[in-house]
Amino acid sequence: xxxxxxxxxxxxxxxxxxxxxxxxxxxxxxxxxxxxxxxxxxxxxxxxxxxxxxxxxxxxxxxxxxxxxxxxxxxxxxxxxxxxxxxxxxxxxxxxxxxxxxxxxxxxxxxxxxxxxxxxxxxxxxxxxxxxxxxxxxxxxxxxxxxxxxxxxxxxxxxxxxxxxxxxxxxxxxxxxxxxxxxxxxxxxxxxxxxxxxxxxxxxxxxxxxxxxxxxxxxxxxxxxxxxxxxxxxxxxxxxxxxxxxxxxxxxxxxxxxxxxxxxxxxxxxxxxxxxxxxxxxxxxxxxxxxxxxxxxxxxxxxxxxxxxxxxxxxxxxxxxxxxxxxxxxxxxxxxxxxxxxxxxxxxxxxxxxxx
Numbered sequence: 538x539x540x541x542x543x544x545x546x547x548x549x550x551x552x553x554x555x556x557x558x559x560x561x562x563x564x565x566x567x568x569x570x571x572x573x574x575x576x577x578x579x580x581x582x583x584x585x586x587x588x589x590x591x592x593x594x595x596x597x598x599x600x601x602x603x604x605x606x607x608x609x610x611x612x613x614x615x616x617x618x619x620x621x622x623x624x625x626x627x628x629x630x631x632x633x634x635x636x637x638x639x640x641x642x643x644x645x646x647x648x649x650x651x652x653x654x655x656x657x658x659x660x661x662x663x664x665x666x667x668x669x670x671x672x673x674x675x676x677x678x679x680x681x682x683x684x685x686x687x688x689x690x691x692x693x694x695x696x697x698x699x700x701x702x703x704x705x706x707x708x709x710x711x712x713x714x715x716x717x718x719x720x721x722x723x724x725x726x727x728x729x730x731x732x733x734x735x736x737x738x739x740x741x742x743x744x745x746x747x748x749x750x751x752x753x754x755x756x757x758x759x760x761x762x763x764x765x766x767x768x769x770x771x772x773x774x775x776x777x778x779x780x781x782x783x784x785x786x787x788x789x790x791x792x793x794x795x796x797x798x799x800x801x802x803x804x805x806x807x808x809x810x811x812x813x814x815x816x817x818x819x820x821x822x823x824x825x826x827x828x829x830x831x832x833x834x835x836x837x838x839x840x841x842x843x844x845x846x847x848x849x850x851x852x853x854x855x856x857x858x859x860x861x862x863x864x865x866x867x868x869x870x871x872x873x874x875x876x877x878x879x880x881x882x883x884x885x886x887x888x889x890x891x892x893x
Contacts, residue, residue, distance in 0.1 A: 577608040578792050584616030584625050586636030587692075587723050588826060589741050590835045591662050591777050591843070594655075595635055596819040597803035606802070607795035617722050619696045626651065632785055633796055637663075637697030638775035638850070639862055642876035646868065650783035652883040654793060655800045656850040658843045659773040664701045664760040667740045667748050669730065673755045678736060680757055681709035688716045690726045690738035695867065697776075698726075698739040703866050705758060724826065730754070742838060746831040763842055773854040774861070775845075786883060797886035801848060808846050812836035848887045852878045 585592045595613075598604055604611040616622040619636040626634045627649045634640065635657070644651040666689075672678040678687070684706065691699040699717060706712045718735055720726045723744055730738040731753060740748070742761050748754020760766055779800060786793055807815055812833045816824075824832050855878045863870045887893075 577610075578795050580610040580612060581632040581792060581796070582612045582614065582625075582630065583633045583796075584614050584622050584631040584635070586616050586619045586622040586634070587741075588615055588824065589723065590743050590824060590832055590839060591658060591741065592635055592823075593807055593815060593819065593836065593839070593844075594657055594800050594803040594848075595779075596823045597806050597815070598799040600819050600822060601803070601806065603802045604796065604799035607798045609792060609795040609799065611796070611799075618692045620693045626780070626782060632792070633779055633781050635777060635779045637700075638778035638780075638855075638858055639697055639700065639867070641778070641780050641881040642859060642862065642873065643695070643867070644780075644782075645876045645881055646872055650880065651780050652783055652786060652881055653775065653778040653780045653850055654786075654883055654886050655779040655797050656775050656845045656848045656854075656887075657777040657779070658775070658839070659845045659854065660766055660843050661697070661701060661760060661770075661774055661776040662839070662843055663698050663739060663741045663776065664705070664758075664769075665740045665742065665745050665756055666702075666705065666737050666758040667730065667745050667754045667756050668737045669733070670753050670755050672736065673757070678757065681705055682711060683757075684709075684737055685711040685714040687736035688718050688734070690720045690729050690735040691717055692721060692723070692726065692739075693719045700862065700867055702739050704861050707866070742843075743827055743831055743835045746835055747827055750828060750831055761838060761843065770857055772857060773845075773851065774857045775850045775854050778850060783880075790886075794886050794889060798890040801887060801890040804844070804846065804848055807840065807844060812840060847891065849884050850882050852882075855882055 585595055599611060599613050616625055619640060622634040622636040623640050623644055625631045627644060638653055641651045641653045668678045678684065689702055691702045693699060702717045706715045720729050723741060726738045727744055729735050745756050760769055781793060815836050816829060816833050820829055820832055859873045862868055863873050
């Protein structure tokens with residue numbers, strides 16, 4: 538986990554390309570995507586909000602050439618966080634993003650209408666909370682309630698991890714008693730917890746597995762189990778999704794279809810192969826910042842209970858997600874009425890890719 542592009546990520550020439558196209562777009566000289574070229578379907582930039590196995594479909598599609606099979610050249614970058622992914626998408630520096638599904642209503646309400654076009658999962662895999670084993674074993678921190686008066690790590694303000702930290706601490710009755718610290722990327726969050734800069738951290742499953750395997754971390758809230766999840770949320774909730782601006786859907790639907798079709802083929806590869814085989818395909822290029830055993834275990838759990846095999850985000854799942862965002866945590870309920878499912882989710886491309 539680094540704060541720079543990873544594996545086949547963006548290099549210096551690609552950074553210059555993005556900077557140049559951004560400058561031209563800002564000057565009104567071209568549409569944000571016109572610099573990507575016209576050969577076949579051209580080239581598009583695609584940002585994923587961190588480095589984690591929950592983006593496996595994106596890594597598989599990149600590594601195995603599934604976007605190219607549909608005539609689309611995809612430039613990948615690690616956009617480091619949800620808010621930064623949203624900023625890049627809104628500015629036209631990327632055409633597609635993959636981050637927390639909350640991004641589509643957030644962008645829409647900020648005046649940049651966007652829609653989720655592909656669902657990666659059916660659970661918020663980053664809704665876990667870990668603490669140091671020494672604090673757990675001593676009884677200092679055994680539950681969320683024990684975090685009153687303490688610091689808790691998240692990525693950035695208004696990010697998905699920040700939102701879940703607010704939601705969980707409020708549910709535990711300590712929402713006004715926890716100092717939620719924005720720490721940047723996932724690697725920084727783990728480091729801050731390990732060194733004691735914070736008493737707890739929001740965590741993806743791979744973060745949780747790594748902390749446990751290294752012997753210093755333990756979860757006090759684990760949302761990855763079905764029993765905990767049903768008690769916590771009561772049904773599917775989109776955690777990670779791919780999205781694009783509505784303008785792109787209207788003006789370049791063939792590009793959106795090619796992008797989504799590549800991800801659908803990648804999901805089918807994931808469904809048909811073992812965690813070890815998936816890791817064989819993507820670990821070295823994209824996930825080597827983690828210990829491989831932790832990655833394989835995470836992928837195995839994700840295959841069994843997290844990945845959304847048909848990639849279709851339903852209206853009920855979207856409603857559960859906006860329920861977490863509402864009640865003033867991120868938006869008022871009245872504000873969220875202006876970001877309905879019909880505007881912020883477009884599953885036509887997944888359905889076409891699957892022949893539905």
